[in-house]
Each structure stands twice: as structure tokens, then as C-alpha cells.
Amino acid sequence: xxxxxxxxxxxQQQQSYFSxxxxxxxxxxxxxxxxxxxxxxxxxxxTREVKPHIGLETPSPWPExxxxxxxxxxxxxxxxxxxxTSSCPPAVPAAExxxxxxGSAVGSESFKKRKADKLQNSKAAVEDDSTxxxxxxxxxxxxxxxxxxTSKHKKENSKVSDVRKPDYIHVRARRGxxxxxHSLAERVRIYIREKISERMKYLQDLVPGCNKITGKAGMLDxxxxxxxxxxxxxxFLSMKLxxxxxxxxxxxxxxxxxxxxxxxxxAVANPIHYLHFNPVQELVSETALxxxxxxxxxxxxxxxxxxxxxTQIQPSATWDGVELQNLxxxxxxx
Amino acid sequence: MASSIPNLEPALDTCPExxxxxxxxxxxxxxxSHPHQRNQRIKRWRTQREQHIYSSKLxxxxxxxxxxxxxxxxxKDVHETADRxxxxxxxxxxxxxxxxxxxRKMARHKKAKVAANTxxxxxxxxxxxxxxxxxxxxxxxxxxxxxxxRKLSFSNLLEETSDYIAALEMQVRVMTAITEFLAGGGxxxxxxxxx
Numbered sequence: 001x002x003x004x005x006x007x008x009x010x011x012q013q014q015q016s017y018f019s020x021x022x023x024x025x026x027x028x029x030x031x032x033x034x035x036x037x038x039x040x041x042x043x044x045x046x047t048r049e050v051k052p053h054i055g056l057e058t059p060s061p062w063p064e065x066x067x068x069x070x071x072x073x074x075x076x077x078x079x080x081x082x083x084x085t086s087s088c089p090p091a092v093p094a095a096e097x098x099x100x101x102x103g104s105a106v107g108s109e110s111f112k113k114r115k116a117d118k119l120q121n122s123k124a125a126v127e128d129d130s131t132x133x134x135x136x137x138x139x140x141x142x143x144x145x146x147x148x149x150t151s152k153h154k155k156e157n158s159k160v161s162d163v164r165k166p167d168y169i170h171v172r173a174r175r176g177x178x179x180x181x182h183s184l185a186e187r188v189r190i191y192i193r194e195k196i197s198e199r200m201k202y203l204q205d206l207v208p209g210c211n212k213i214t215g216k217a218g219m220l221d222x223x224x225x226x227x228x229x230x231x232x233x234x235x236f237l238s239m240k241l242x243x244x245x246x247x248x249x250x251x252x253x254x255x256x257x258x259x260x261x262x263x264x265x266x267a268v269a270n271p272i273h274y275l276h277f278n279p280v281q282e283l284v285s286e287t288a289l290x291x292x293x294x295x296x297x298x299x300x301x302x303x304x305x306x307x308x309x310x311t312q313i314q315p316s317a318t319w320d321g322v323e324l325q326n327l328x329x330x331x332x333x334x
Numbered sequence: 335m336a337s338s339i340p341n342l343e344p345a346l347d348t349c350p351e352x353x354x355x356x357x358x359x360x361x362x363x364x365x366x367s368h369p370h371q372r373n374q375r376i377k378r379w380r381t382q383r384e385q386h387i388y389s390s391k392l393x394x395x396x397x398x399x400x401x402x403x404x405x406x407x408x409x410k411d412v413h414e415t416a417d418r419x420x421x422x423x424x425x426x427x428x429x430x431x432x433x434x435x436x437x438r439k440m441a442r443h444k445k446a447k448v449a450a451n452t453x454x455x456x457x458x459x460x461x462x463x464x465x466x467x468x469x470x471x472x473x474x475x476x477x478x479x480x481x482x483x484r485k486l487s488f489s490n491l492l493e494e495t496s497d498y499i500a501a502l503e504m505q506v507r508v509m510t511a512i513t514e515f516l517a518g519g520g521x522x523x524x525x526x527x528x529x
Contacts, residue, residue, distance in 0.1 A: 192489065199492035206499050220472040223495060227479045230502040237509040238413035241396070244516040245408065248396055 379500035384423070389508045392419045414438070420505050428497050429490075433482020 200219060204210040207226045213219050395415045417434050424431035476491060477484045483494050 195489040196492065199489055199496065203492060203496050203499075206496055217468050217472060220469065220476060223499075224472065224476050224479060227476070227495065227499060227502070230499065230506060231479070233506050234416065234502065234509065235409075235413060237506065237513055238416055239409040240513045240517070241416075241509060242408035242412040244513060245396065245400055245412065247516045248393065248400065 379497075379504040385504060385508055388419065388423055388504060389512060391423070392416055392508060393512065395419050416505060416509060420501055424497075424501065429483055429486070429494050430481045430498050431501075437481065 200216065203223055204219065207219075207223055210219055210222050213222055392415070395418070396412065399411055399415050418438060421431035421434035426432055426435075473488060473491060474484075476495060477486060480491070480494055480498050483491055486494065
């Protein structure tokens with residue numbers, strides 16, 4: 001009971017915070033999904049938002065209050081709490097809640113009264129009452145669902161069997177949003193799983209040969225193999241590049257011409273001094289280089305299977321007309 | 335009401351943090367699901383322009399590193415230079431790029447020693463056969479492969495991996511092209527030619 005007072009005060013403080021946050025809400029999805037450690041702190045903040053109605057007490061002992069949202073608190077705080085925990089479009093239900101039967105001012109007053117009541121009453125007796133009433137209420141809310149709700153939520157809510165008609169005015173839970181701890185954790189899990197599967201699908205497109213494989217373990221194997229092979233390739237190429245590095249300084253102007261999209265004056269002027277070396281060969285190598293550079297992504301496919309493929313020139317390359325022109329110009333310069 | 339409550343401070347402390355964390359998570363969620371962000375991610379390492387930029391920067395960096403030939407092994411030098419230029423090109427948006435860049439700055443020897451020690455200790459502790467789930471083990475392996483991603487959640491690791499794979503592919507393409515050019519068609523240095 002001693003704990004209750006400071007926590008109540010804390011809640012009131014947070015109530016004012018949440019009113020400030022009103023502008024941010026419509027675009028936000030669940031804050032509870034700060035699953036990397038956020039739950040416990042979210043716990044302490046969030047539980048206090050939803051306050052029981054007159055005669056309804058916060059059902060569970062304080063530590064467990066984590067996700068025990070009671071939909072019958074003052075309307076706008078409930079709105080904030082629940083809108084934060086849901087991923088449904090908040091606009092319509094928010095309107096619902098705000099136009100709910102409890103005015104906010106009245107709500108806060110009644111909240112104070114309730115808090116006083118709670119401090120006096122024993123928790124246990126009222127706990128069952130309120131839990132049931134709340135859960136019943138959720139069920140009612142669920143039954144009005146037309147929006148998206150997963151079947152799991154429905155299942156969890158239908159666990160509550162006894163239907164006791166509440167005789168106070170409650171603010172409803174948002175559509176499709178159950179607010180007990182199980183369903184919230186469930187929602188979190190679903191969210192994480194969706195993210196993971198989305199990213200796995202993206203990786204499947206990226207990694208060649210992953211289309212046939214289903215299941216996380218096999219795909220992870222493929223991904224690991226692919227990353228290892230790419231790293232090995234880079235290693236091999238860097239060795240090769242180190243071997244031909246002496247030519248780097250010598251060819252530097254040529255290289256700049258190759259790599260720049262449009263030749264600057266400098267790039268065109270500089271090749272003059274070495275043009276008396278095989279210009280035709282240069283031209284050929286330049287075009288070859290162009291081809292390899294502008295070849296589609298499939299080059300690594302061929303090359304990581306067989307390292308000798310490095311010297312292959314992909315014929316299906318796209319040409320850049322201006323660059324080709326430039327190459328011819330270089331050749332003609334001589 | 336607020337002023338009369340002595341316990342304001344803890345609440346105040348938690349709330350801004352809470353707000354910050356919530357907002358950052360929401361932003362992250364919004365960003366990841368936003369289609370524009372997705373397309374940007376896809377196109378990021380695939381464009382011609384990126385390749386050109388990378389290749390020119392790589393060549394410049396190679397020239398610079400050749401002049402100051404740092405370590406004995408040239409291949410390792412080249413590899414590190416290539417990785418570093420790739421990481422710079424990522425503009426610090428991904429973890430692996432930041433890890434590559436900071437790893438260069440830290441004393442390499444110190445890092446190697448510390449890493450070796452911790453690894454020995456860990457293997458001594460894990461003598462008994464601990465049945466970690468298969469996926470977890472593979473995640474750890476993948477985390478070791480991608481630089482700077484050892485202790486990452488599943489979804490974040492996957493995101494880093496996809497970006498890393500795309501960047502590596504581009505690196506391979508560019509280095510192939512450069513090597514091809516230098517080895518295959520480049521004119522010989524004057525010493526060889528003046529016969």
C-alpha cells in the first residue's frame with residue numbers, strides 16, 4: 001500500500017506528459033515494441049495510464065501491471081495508452097475514444113477518488129472483479145471489430161468465459177486491440193517475426209540460389225556461404241591487384257578517363273603523352289573495361305564459381321554512347 | 335498538482351527517455367517499412383555512378399597507399415584500402431561500415447591480443463556441450479562474418495547483412511574491372527618497352 005501513493009503520483013505526472021504527446025500519436029505505432037529492454041521501463045510508465053473506473057481497482061499486484069491495460073480509464077489517457085500499443089490506424093478509434101462517455105476532467109477526478117478507494121480496499125477481492133469486468137469489456141470491444149485484428153487476439157479474448165454485465169460506463173478498448181499481457185507480448189512477437197521474414201525475403205532476392213530453400217536455418221547457411229565466398233573473392237582480387245599495382249601509377253591518366261563519366265578537359269589532354277603506345281590495344285582494353293564495368297550484377301555469379309572467369313568479358317553489356325565516342329577520340333588523337 | 339508532488343524527479347527522468355526511445359523506435363519502424371527507403375536501399379550499391387565513384391576513389395587511395403607503402407604484405411594493404419574506401423562510401427549509415435572505419439583507427443595489435451584472450455577463456459568455459467538452437471548458432475557465425483555485428487538482433491543483423499552483401503558485390507565488380515584493365519590491356523611500363 002505504501003507503494004501505491006508514489007506510483008499514483010507518478011501516474012498523474014505521466015498523464016500530463018501523455019497529454020503533451022497527443023500530437024505525436026497518430027503516426028506512432030506501439031512503443032511497447034521496444035523489446036530490447038524497453039518492456040520493464042515501459043511497464044512502470046505505461047501501467048499507470050489506464051486507471052480503473054469508480055469502483056474498479058487496478059487488478060493485479062503492482063509488478064505485474066506491465067500490460068494490464070484497463071480500457072476504462074479516463075478517455076484520453078486510455079486513448080494514448082492503447083493507441084501506442086497498437087498498429088492499427090489510430091484515427092477512427094481515437095475519435096471513438098475521445099467521444100467516449102467519460103470526459104477527461106471528470107475522469108481525472110474520478111481517478112483520484114478511485115485511487116483513494118484502492119488504497120483502502122484490499123486488492124485481492126477487487127482484483128477478480130475488475131479483471132473480469134475489464135476482460136468482459138474487452139470482449140465487447142472485440143465484438144465490434146471491423147478493422148484488422150489477428151485471430152490470435154480473438155482467441156485470447158475468447159478465453160474469458162464469464163460474462164458479467166458491467167454497470168458502469170466504460171471506455172472501450174480500441175478495435176482489435178486486446179490489452180492483457182499475453183496478447184501484447186504476442187503482438188510483439190508477431191511484429192518481430194514479420195520484420196524478420198520481410199528481411200529474409202529481401203535477402204533471398206539478393207543471394208543467388210536461395211529461391212529453392214525455405215526455412216531459416218537453410219537460408220542462413222546459404223547467406224553465410226555467400227558472404228564467405230564474396231569475402232574470399234575480395235581477398236583474391238586484392239592479391240591480384242597488389243600484383244599489378246606497379247602499373248597503377250603509370251596508367252593513372254588512362255584510368256581516370258575510364259572511370260569518369262564525362263571527360264574533363266584534363267582527362268582528354270593527359271593521355272597524349274602515352275598515346276604512342278599501342279592506341280588500338282588501349283582502345284580495345286578500354287572497351288573491354290567498359291563492358292566489365294557496366295555489366296549487370298551477374299558477373300559475381302560466374303566468377304565466384306570459377307575464378308578463371310575473371311578474364312571473361314560479358315558480351316551482354318550496355319554501352320554508354322558518349323563514353324564510346326570518347327574512346328574513339330582517344331584513339332584518333334594519336 | 336504537479337508542483338505539490340515530491341516524487342516528480344524520477345518520473346521526469348523516465349519520461350523524456352521513454353519518449354526518446356519510443357520515438358526512435360517508431361521512426362525506425364516507419365523508416366523500414368517506408369517504400370522510398372526500401373528503393374533507396376536497393377539502388378544504393380547497384381548504380382553505375384556508385385561504381386564509378388568507388389573505382390575512382392579506390393584508385394586514388396591505392397596510389398596514395400603505394401607511395402607510403404605501409405606494411406610488408408601488399409595484398410593485405412590493398413584489401414584494407416579497398417574495404418576502407420567502401421566503408422567511406424557507405425557514409426556511416428550502416429554498422430559494418432562504421433566498424434571497418436573505427437577498426438582502422440584502433441591499434442590493431444591491441445585488438446588482436448584482447449580478442450584472442452577472450453576467445454580462449456570462452457572456449458574453456460564452454461567445454462560442456464551446450465545445445466544452443468541451430469538458428470542461434472548460425473546467427474552468431476553470420477555476426478562474426480559481417481564486421482561489427484556480433485551482438486545484434488536477428489532482424490538488424492539481416493538488414494546489415496543485406497547491405498553488406500550488396501556492397502561486397504559492388505566491390506568485387508569494381509576490383510575485377512580494375513584488375514582486368516591493369517593486367518589485361520594496360521600498356522607496359524616504360525622499362526619493359528624500351529627494348
